[in-house]
Amino acid sequence: MILLVEDEAPIRDMVRFALSRAGMEMLDAETVQQAEGLLITRRPDLILLDWMLPDEDGLVLLRRLRKDKDKQDIPVIMLTARAGEEDKIKGLEIGADDYITKPFSPPELIARIKAVLRRATGADTSGKLQAGRLSLHPGTRLVQCDGLEISLGPTEYRLLVFLLSHTGRVYSRGQLLDYVWQNVREREERTVDVSIRRLRKALAPHACDVMIRTVRGAGYSLSVKGVDGA
Ligand code: CA
Secondary structure, three states, X not given: OEEEEOOOHXXXXXXXXXXXXXXOOEEEEOOHHHHHHHHHXXXXXXXXXXXXXXXXXXXXXXXXXXXXXXXXXXXXXEEEOOOOHHHHHHHHHHOOOEEEEOOOOHHHHHHHHXXXXXXXXXXXXXXXXXXXXXXXXXXXXXXXXXXXEOOOOHHHHHHHHHHHHOOOOOEOHHHHHHHHHOOOOOOOHHHHHHHHHHHHHHHHHHOOHHHEEEEOOOEEEEOOOOOOOO
């Protein structure tokens, strides 16, 4: 069963029609509160979650789900009218499994749902971010180097999600503050250096720290060059 959390009736109707044609059962909620009410007694196979809802942000529900031992493994696809890269990263770092930008077509929706369900059952791991020997799975927040788990603080995790999503590109400290830190009050570029240092330290035992490159006068970049002969 798929749970749709969406306040716009036309989208609910469209999704209901698409899912029923694909032979999938659907429950729907218009608010975060309604969704949480349903989740007390029902366990969906997947949640389609709108970003902007009347009572709270969809991200708030996503964050609560990911902290809930019984529900944290339910796959979530965010539905949103926002197409900004930073929004996508925000959703993924909180643990969304995928992200669909409105307007979307029924075939696209069904294909994405099927892909996420396949991944959730372990048949396909293509949702993970990977560079060389380093991998990160946004759904489970598992970071690994050569299959060995790496434990990171929340800021370093967000920073790595961002760098792995944009391998090879160089970002200035100011850009990283915008994309990764977003809501900090003091915009000190030193903050970025501190987190880069922590990230390298966590990766160093696996010799993956060299992937985080300092580009003199420009900023930082994650590169697989020089690692694994790539
Ligand atoms: Ca909405």
